[in-house]
Amino acid sequence: MIQPPNLKPGDTIGIVCPAGAIDINIVQNCMETLQQWGYKVLLGATVEAKHYSFAGTDSERAADLQKMLNDPSINAILCGRGGYGVSRIINEMDFTLFNKHPKWVVGFSDITVLHAAIQKQNCMSIHGPMAAAFGKGVEGEIFTDSLKALLEGRTMELAAKPNALNKAGKVVGHLVGGNLCLVAHLVGSKYAFDTKGKILFLEDVGEHHYNLDRLMIQIKNAGLLDDLAGLVIGGFTDMKDKPTDFGATAFEIIASHTATYTYPICFNFPISHDLNNFAVKEGGRYELEINKDLVCLKEV
Numbered sequence: 001m002i003q004p005p006n007l008k009p010g011d012t013i014g015i016v017c018p019a020g021a022i023d024i025n026i027v028q029n030c031m032e033t034l035q036q037w038g039y040k041v042l043l044g045a046t047v048e049a050k051h052y053s054f055a056g057t058d059s060e061r062a063a064d065l066q067k068m069l070n071d072p073s074i075n076a077i078l079c080g081r082g083g084y085g086v087s088r089i090i091n092e093m094d095f096t097l098f099n100k101h102p103k104w105v106v107g108f109s110d111i112t113v114l115h116a117a118i119q120k121q122n123c124m125s126i127h128g129p130m131a132a133a134f135g136k137g138v139e140g141e142i143f144t145d146s147l148k149a150l151l152e153g154r155t156m157e158l159a160a161k162p163n164a165l166n167k168a169g170k171v172v173g174h175l176v177g178g179n180l181c182l183v184a185h186l187v188g189s190k191y192a193f194d195t196k197g198k199i200l201f202l203e204d205v206g207e208h209h210y211n212l213d214r215l216m217i218q219i220k221n222a223g224l225l226d227d228l229a230g231l232v233i234g235g236f237t238d239m240k241d242k243p244t245d246f247g248a249t250a251f252e253i254i255a256s257h258t259a260t261y262t263y264p265i266c267f268n269f270p271i272s273h274d275l276n277n278f279a280v281k282e283g284g285r286y287e288l289e290i291n292k293d294l295v296c297l298k299e300v
Helices: 024-036 057-071 086-093 096-100 109-119 139-153 180-185 209-221 249-256
Strands: 012-016 040-043 078-081 104-107 126-127 155-158 168-179 200-206 230-238 280-282 285-290 295-299
Touching: 012 024, 012 057, 024 040, 057 078, 057 086, 057 096, 086 109, 104 109, 104 139, 109 126, 109 168, 109 180, 109 280, 126 139, 168 180, 168 230, 168 280, 180 200, 180 209, 180 230, 209 249, 230 285
Parallel strands: 012 040, 012 078, 078 104, 104 126, 168 200, 200 230
Antiparallel strands: 126 280, 155 295, 168 285, 285 295
């Protein structure tokens, strides 16, 4: 996988909203932090745009993202937020100039679709905090600082507490994945994730327990779980109903669908829609170690 160049002081980070609309005040906190880190910030036209729930029309969002991808003076692209909308424009993206001058693209949630498309260019990207993660005080700094570390080329070693549902083991593989709903959504498309031999990570927000079950069935039937090196289950937050409505918690549902696999699996890793959301490299090579005392995910 091609790794975009590391950022250095004075480089420019573009902020763009290829999906949902965002409050400019949220972006302001993000801008201030990026500038404190020593970067210039360029706001895309979609940052203050709104078309229903979207950050502009499909054509406006596509044009803004394309401009950021094409511009060699922009050294990284931070997506302002997720929401919904990248699937509506991804077929319009032309990566010709991006491939000549690769740059880090950062985001999560609906941005999973963009990460998938970038992987088809054989290029890494960053699944990590977006604008709303900034300005959260000391508790949030460890997660935004993890983004800064990756942008600057520092190797990260991330840890999580053990979970009773974990399966122990130690493996090395390229890390891919993101939002479960979007990973399932891409099945059967040209952007579908290639998970064979990879460490797959999944997280989601705001699902009903029955739909989580259905999503797991879909990716399992599509073969995405068959030949993994390992599986990292992040947060499944703000579920829309109670576990008692379905008969199992989110993690128990996932564990039931992965029970027959022998590769290492960890649950409740700090990658999520909550504040607990470490930045990781999509396509980066990682070592996953799971034992009774600790879970460790580190770039190798």
